[in-house]
Amino acid sequence: MLANVILGVLGLFTLWFVIVWVKGIKEEKAGAPTPHLLAVGFVTNFFDTLGIGSFAPTTAWFKGAKLVQDRIIPGTLNVGHTLPVVVMAFIFIQRVEVEPLTLSLMLIAAVAGAFLGADIVSGLPERKVQLGMGIALLVTVGFMLLGMLDLMPVGGEAVGLTGAKLVIAVVVNFILGALMTLGIGLYAPAMALVYALGMSPLVAFPIMMGSCAYLMPAASVKFVKNKAFDMKAALGLAIGGVPAVFVAAYLVTSLPMDVLRWLVVAVIIYTAVTMLRSAAKSAEAEAK
Template identity: 55%
Template sequence: MLKIILSLLGLLGLWFSIVFVKDFTKHKNQLEDNSWVMVSIIGFVTNFFDALGIGSFATGAALLKTFKQSNDRVIPGTLNVGYCIPVIVEGFIFMTVIEVETVTLISMLTSATIGAYLGAGIVSKLSEKKIQGIMGCALFVTALLMFAGKVGWMPSGGEAIGLSGSKLIIAVIANFILGALMTAGIGLYAPCMALVFFLGMSPKVAFPLMFGSCAFLMPVASVKFVKEGAYNRKASMAFSTVGVIGIFVATYLVKTLPISTLTWIVIGVVLYTSISMLRSALKNKEIPENMVAKVQE
């Protein structure tokens, strides 16, 4: 069954790659004016952290905004499109090396994918002000979850590698919601880790579940963002290529790293970005559609 799951993931990755490369090639002479060097560095660093379990969405959003490498409105789409290929690679790695009960794995992967598909169609059409507000709140919640894990407020989990009954239903519903929130720029890792712990599963199981969920949902969500043009093409291409290198460096070469210190730094950056996003949303005064029509006339 695992071979079938991985084969489907490979097909999804191929489908996304074709759509993404076709769109990038079509607009190669209309790329954004951000820096190839800067977005490549951001892609490498964030994917390096991602493979270590720290996550890339929060750090990616923070760095893109801090270094002014993307318009706030298209950051959600950029994160989904840019990290799609790297996360698929991570999905292959972790679903292969860590065992999860088949029904639980398939159920949670499916629910997250459906949630992302339905969510992307809404998020890609939201205004900059709404995106700023959603991301500000989402990043703040992510920081709180990370902080709770660091100070020991979150449950330590159990030994189970699968779920059944009401716990499985809760997991499926929760992962559906987390999949939809992924399209708003909130990473699934920390919430999924919390979900696994609260349901009494082994902490190790969180890795194939969260990487697998993201690997399946991101191609579906990302294709919609690509078709809407709601993403930064240059940053996404850098994340997709240079970012993969960061994953292999973190996975295969790094033996010891002060993860604890890095996590505290990430929490600080995420909180800063959350506050910055919320302040921008409060200051952003959108022009009513009827006024826009008058100006265009």
């Protein structure tokens, strides 16, 4: 019952986002995305569905191939990946039981954080975006490495929280929602939060997928209205990404995931260093 209510509200959120985005597409008269951008959308969302995450790999691809200006990468990530993430939520969120109050409050907190964060990030100058994303990528790698090296808490059996633990979960998810608008993927830190609070590892999936699916339409509406994203790149992520979710969810049975995760870590570290070097160069140029 709860899952149906959550998905029904998510459907309304997504409809709101689609209406705003379609209006923006008509106003900008954007052309079709290139095959390269469609490939970015397909590949990153394919691996996102398998649990690797999409924000950091997409940032690395955009930066390495010089497809999107650094300043508007956060907005492009949020707008472009919204529809694929919503599809993931509809596929997976009904499979795991979570205590209703815990899930509802954490979803609301994530949306509130993203709604606030999107306005702030939309107005940041390029140097601050480069610096923020460089740090964000390193944070993401840190969480990925903790999980890959089995250094994160192992979790417990709880499917819900009360008292101080519930307050901590809500506050932290608010912060994670705000940080996601800067390009920090929510999956890894949300999983660490769930484990640390003694909840069942399975509970991480509806919480992190639901949080992303709820907050991204809210944040993306802000990015669209502020025109702080790349239209063609976002369209490429969405159009290429939605079918990739179905392929990964229903057709893929086995992949060398450990090798792929280490490869992604290496690429993200390289991109983080590149982003921080760009920020340093921007600071030097401003000082002259």
